[in-house]
Amino acid sequence: MVSPVENPDRLSSVLAADGLKLAVETVHPAGTPTLLFAHGFGQTRGAWTATVAALAAQGCRCVSFDQRGHGDSGRNRDGGYHIEQFADDLVRVARAQPQPPVLVGASMGGLLGLATAAEASPPPYRALVLVDITPRWEAEGVARIVTFMKAYPDGFSDLAEAAERIAEYLPQRRERKSGEQLRPLLREGADGRLRWHWDPMLLDMVRESERHQPRLLAAAANIDVPVLLLSGGRSDVVSRATVEEFLQVAPAVQHVELPHATHMVAGDANDAFTGEIARFVQSLDQPVARRAAGNP
Template identity: 45%
Template sequence: MPSAAASPHDVRVDSGGVELVGDHWPAVGASRGAVLLLHSGAQRRHSWRRTGQWLAEAGWSAWAFDARGHGESDRSPDGDYSISRLVDDALAIIDDIGEPPVLVGASMGGMTSLIAEGERGPLARALVLVDIVARIESEGSSKIQAFMRSAPNGFATLEEASDAIAVYNPHRPRPKSLDGLRKNLVQHDDRRWYWHWDPKILVRGSEPELEIRYARSKVAARNITIPTLLVRGGQSDIVSEEGLREMHELIPHAQSVEVGSAGHMIAGDDNDVFTSELLQFIESTPRV
């Protein structure tokens, strides 16, 4: 278990006039390198809290940022939340870190990492894609979109929000405390609770559209030369076995691991197993 000593520092990075807010867990002792953690859509940097602590305790300097339009980071003034814009943000963060990090991305953050490294690399020392592949399952993607659209008027209580999550993610145990959920919602003047991300993220639909993103991500994947780990949730409705096999064809040197007890949100469903697999992988990667 991580100790309380591994507490993060607040960091801020400018990306084309958009301020990105993050946490930095300095390595305990001499740093073995940097790890950049990019969260999934509709989540926040706090989803990486335990992972960041574990990494710091193991000697890694860990960074996690709220994506634009999420949490404390600025919203896009033009409503642009495309993968290309998120890639620009990732490059600004990496430039600020000052060394090639291990890029760890979940879902949206994983697609951002894949496109960034495949189109703009070399950027990183290694790549970890958490329940994301080139061709994602449309049924699972539609389920996520439906969940994100399901409460346009917010929730009267945090308990209502917890109920909505339980319907979307029934295999995950209900938390005993709602304190963690409070970080993902904000209470407006009407006293109702709203998700802590810009609703304009959904205005553009599935941006970029699945087939366009598929063609682009395949090309990016073929360009990946750095050590790569593919992490799939055993109960994922986003990454199929066929999609995983295709990724191994696109990135032949990639390793893969399945977290059997987890769904799409692997780090939240089984953080201990996920972080153990992550550490085992990155400790084998050469420093650049």
């Protein structure tokens, strides 16, 4: 049986408004500042493993969680998922921390962070790191992701087959995921097949995602905490046009492009990605003006 649980001694939970349990993992609980990691659509907290380990080793308190319908967190009983549920969940996890965290949000996690940073009072985060996401995005890139997510409804016969399919989807990666790396991403069904860790009903949310873009642009204009945008130079979800629009609406946002990364920034260029987060976090305590976007 493939188990999605890793590091059970680090696990806790936060209750959502509807009573659903959100699986939360804390590394270096005595550290400071607190960094809260919110993964993208179809991912789990496991997407941050290498970054969390590196930043915890530098003294940060690192908290990651599985969003509802993903990983070890509960699934909606009625099968329907709504963006407001995810937004409220994120704020609840942030408010459960000993101090407002720096939120690191990838894709969907970043959009939720952007919206709630501008709309919640008081702001639930000290600062934001948005990972390859802007208030408006490229529809073709999202469609490619969703196509892959829909591609294997019957799952995989074993971990090797799953690794092969992922390698085809991410040809830029030099190394394939090992069996141990894949275990948290899959669940074994009663038929012995391995299927993704997320609820297939989540895919219905994609249909309504673009209607939230005006709200997100308004949030960007009203953001009142430091923001770093980390984009992938080879991303098909974020483009030069969507980045420029974001920076026009929110000119105080710092932007760093990692030229060799795709939308999967943390996995494609983890050392550079982690280094940029560390520099940004350190800059929050500096009394001098923050560094110009893209400069060391």
